[in-house]
Amino acid sequence: MDELVVVISMVGATLRVATPLILAALGGLYAERSGVVDIGLEGKMLGAAFAAAAVAAVSGSALVGLAAAIAVSVALALIHAYASVTHNGNQVVSGMAINIMVAGLAPTLGVAWFHQGGQTPMLKDDARFAPIALPFSRELADVPLLGPLYAEVISGHNLLVYLAVAAVPATAWVVFCTRFGLRLRAVGENPHAVDTAGVSVVWLRYRAMILCGVLCGIAGAYLSTAHSAAFVRDMTAGKGYLALAALIFGKWMPWPTFLACLLFAFTDALQVRLQGVDLFLVGVVPVQFIQAIPYLLTVLLLAGFVGKAAAPRASAIPFVKDR
Amino acid sequence: MSAASPTALPRWVDVVALPAVNLLAAFLLSGLVVVAIGEDPFQAMGLLVTGAFGNAESIGYTLYYATNFIFTGLAVAIAFHAGLFNIGGEGQAYIGGLGVGLVCLWLGDLPAVLVVPLAILTGAAFGAAWAAVPAYLQAYRGSHIVITTIMFNFIAASVMTYLMVNVLIRPSQQSPESREFATAATLPRLHEIADAVGLEITASPLNLAFLWALICAALFHVFLWRTRWGYEIRAVGANETAAIYAGISPARIIILAMAISGALAGFVALNELMGVHHRIILNFTGGYGFVGIAVALIGRNRPLGICLAALLFGALYQGGSELSFDMPNVTRELVVVIQGLVILFCGALENLFRGRIAAYFQRPATAGAVS
Numbered sequence: 001m002d003e004l005v006v007v008i009s010m011v012g013a014t015l016r017v018a019t020p021l022i023l024a025a026l027g028g029l030y031a032e033r034s035g036v037v038d039i040g041l042e043g044k045m046l047g048a049a050f051a052a053a054a055v056a057a058v059s060g061s062a063l064v065g066l067a068a069a070i071a072v073s074v075a076l077a078l079i080h081a082y083a084s085v086t087h088n089g090n091q092v093v094s095g096m097a098i099n100i101m102v103a104g105l106a107p108t109l110g111v112a113w114f115h116q117g118g119q120t121p122m123l124k125d126d127a128r129f130a131p132i133a134l135p136f137s138r139e140l141a142d143v144p145l146l147g148p149l150y151a152e153v154i155s156g157h158n159l160l161v162y163l164a165v166a167a168v169p170a171t172a173w174v175v176f177c178t179r180f181g182l183r184l185r186a187v188g189e190n191p192h193a194v195d196t197a198g199v200s201v202v203w204l205r206y207r208a209m210i211l212c213g214v215l216c217g218i219a220g221a222y223l224s225t226a227h228s229a230a231f232v233r234d235m236t237a238g239k240g241y242l243a244l245a246a247l248i249f250g251k252w253m254p255w256p257t258f259l260a261c262l263l264f265a266f267t268d269a270l271q272v273r274l275q276g277v278d279l280f281l282v283g284v285v286p287v288q289f290i291q292a293i294p295y296l297l298t299v300l301l302l303a304g305f306v307g308k309a310a311a312p313r314a315s316a317i318p319f320v321k322d323r
Numbered sequence: 324m325s326a327a328s329p330t331a332l333p334r335w336v337d338v339v340a341l342p343a344v345n346l347l348a349a350f351l352l353s354g355l356v357v358v359a360i361g362e363d364p365f366q367a368m369g370l371l372v373t374g375a376f377g378n379a380e381s382i383g384y385t386l387y388y389a390t391n392f393i394f395t396g397l398a399v400a401i402a403f404h405a406g407l408f409n410i411g412g413e414g415q416a417y418i419g420g421l422g423v424g425l426v427c428l429w430l431g432d433l434p435a436v437l438v439v440p441l442a443i444l445t446g447a448a449f450g451a452a453w454a455a456v457p458a459y460l461q462a463y464r465g466s467h468i469v470i471t472t473i474m475f476n477f478i479a480a481s482v483m484t485y486l487m488v489n490v491l492i493r494p495s496q497q498s499p500e501s502r503e504f505a506t507a508a509t510l511p512r513l514h515e516i517a518d519a520v521g522l523e524i525t526a527s528p529l530n531l532a533f534l535w536a537l538i539c540a541a542l543f544h545v546f547l548w549r550t551r552w553g554y555e556i557r558a559v560g561a562n563e564t565a566a567i568y569a570g571i572s573p574a575r576i577i578i579l580a581m582a583i584s585g586a587l588a589g590f591v592a593l594n595e596l597m598g599v600h601h602r603i604i605l606n607f608t609g610g611y612g613f614v615g616i617a618v619a620l621i622g623r624n625r626p627l628g629i630c631l632a633a634l635l636f637g638a639l640y641q642g643g644s645e646l647s648f649d650m651p652n653v654t655r656e657l658v659v660v661i662q663g664l665v666i667l668f669c670g671a672l673e674n675l676f677r678g679r680i681a682a683y684f685q686r687p688a689t690a691g692a693v694s
Binding site: 037039079082083084087088089090091092093094096097098099100101102103104105106107108109111112113118238241244245248286288289291292295296298299302303304305311 | 356359360361408410460464465466467469470471473474475477478481482484485488489613616617620652653654656657658659660661662663664666667670671672673674675
């Protein structure tokens with residue numbers, strides 16, 4: 001029974017760690033499906049995390065913080081779109097610029113505004129996204145297996161976790177079942193065909209980047225106002241790049257990307273569990289090795305050793321209209 | 324990196340005026356950030372300049388930072404010339420540091436004339452090897468080098484943390500640092516050299532690695548513009564299809580360019596580990612690999628430009644840390660903001676002002692043709 005409790009709590013932890021990855025990776029999915037490479041997920045998340053915590057601290061409302069986070073993240077996404085779509089700039093350079101700019105801007109503004117060494121003030125409970133207990137979770141808690149499963153895994157998360165999980169089918173529907181989705185996929189594969197059909201390549205890519213900004217904004221708000229109670233320096237700590245890896249690992253498809261996020265988050269939960277544990281036959285697995293697993297897997301996948309991942313064909317190529 | 328410009332501009336406009344305008348735009352926005360945090364941007368700029376060049380010590384620090392940026396700037400630039408974007412400078416510098424450190428720890432008893440070249444070679448080899456793997460995967464397995472080098476940065480960090488915490492850590496010590504290098508395995512600092520010949524210079528971390536950085540910049544020029552391999556790298560970067568017709572193998576060139584790139588990045592360890600810390604420490608790369616991107620972009624991927632851009636960023640880093648002492652609202656991260664804005668304007672938005680400037684230069688010509 002003890003193992004069961006451990007497993008269930010690990011699944012719960014996995015979901016909580018996976019939430020920002022899912023949101024950011026789905027944001028990246030819109031961008032990359034439209035043919036815009038976005039390594040700026042990290043910067044958008046970090047900027048959003050700072051905005052959410054700063055605004056929530058001042059206004060005392062988590063929702064206002066969320067709105068600020070989305071606004072900042074969308075603004076950053078629009079800078080990326082302006083550079084790489086309007087001015088045909090190098091998309092990787094632009095993404096990198098945004099990451100570095102925000103990595104400097106967040107602590108700079110944080111120190112100037114709050115005088116706490118780059119942190120934002122600790123948020124009170126009502127300025128955060130609180131866990132939501134679904135109906136009957138307490139009543140069912142005593143039921144074997146099903147009770148703890150319901151209470152730990154399905155119930156008791158905050159709004160943004162449910163939003164992240166809901167974003168997966170929503171994205172799958174938008175990308176594969178709507179006219180916008182069809183055009184989005186087409187513009188990432190062959191923008192000239194889309195242009196010939198009389199659809200604006202630029203406007204499509206801008207819309208994709210706005211969606212990307214919204215999702216990264218929610219991811220950032222989750223980090224600072226739901227998962228933690230304040231913004232701290234370098235809060236994203238590479239999660240944006242991990243989300244990018246998950247997106248590649250999921251071959252730019254919503255459900256596989258979701259599963260990749262869960263897998264990567266699970267290695268994180270596992271690493272906490274396995275610290276210093278002597279495994280049968282293997283011995284103690286170094287924490288650093290488990291931390292590196294997602295990156296190793298992504299490299300192996302990209303190299304074609306674990307299946308094959310092919311990016312949208314027009315990725316990173318600026319669209320120049322034919323004469 | 325960018326597509327061929329639609330309009331040909333006079334060379335000095337392309338090499339000097341455009342980067343200057345882009346740089347100016349980045350600095351203007353940085354000034355607005357200073358205003359936003361409630362400080363006077365002109366006063367900040369004055370403090371920054373005196374902080375970077377005000378006295379011998381600050382100049383020493385500026386040049387010490389610039390040393391790192393010359394190495395990483397050249398590293399990014401050589402990959403750019405082959406049409407590749409190497410984001411992995413950070414990881415390559417880190418692993419290069421492992422090579423440098425191992426030589427200094429194990430062979431530190433040898434005379435300096437042997438240890439220093441060995442450390443240079445090993446650092447280069449380790450950095451090159453770390454860059455060659457993503458290069459191989461790009462050349463022969465079709466995986467995208469940007470993504471792979473990003474992943475390799477994280478893998479390098481994991482590997483180094485593991486080695487530092489479990490293997491290289493000095494026994495009976497808590498913080499993950501190696502034992503100190505023997506004196507022969509350190510690079511003399513400028514003030515020590517000056518002291519030996521009877522001159523007195525204020526102490527600073529500026530060391531012989533700076534000289535090696537300048538030599539690397541000169542070699543970079545000779546290699547890229549005066550040798551066959553350099554020509555092949557530029558040919559692949561300019562037009563891969565044409566290069567194939569000329570009998571050049573792009574796969575080989577990709578690996579060559581990335582290996583050199585990784586080797587150059589690995590030299591950061593000479594300055595940091597052999598020059599300053601005299602031991603292997605965690606995170607000695609401190610984001611210098613990423614600064615290399617900005618340096619290469621402003622320096623237009625040319626060695627002289629890179630040295631000047633490295634000096635600019637050295638001054639920003641040194642001046643920025645002085646500024647953070649003088650202005651309570653300013654932190655060292657302000658420099659990172661400037662760095663990001665520079666990459667944005669000189670890299671991603673390089674076409675922003677190009678059209679307008681091109682129009683200005685073409686107007687007299689067409690007017691003359693009409694009359």
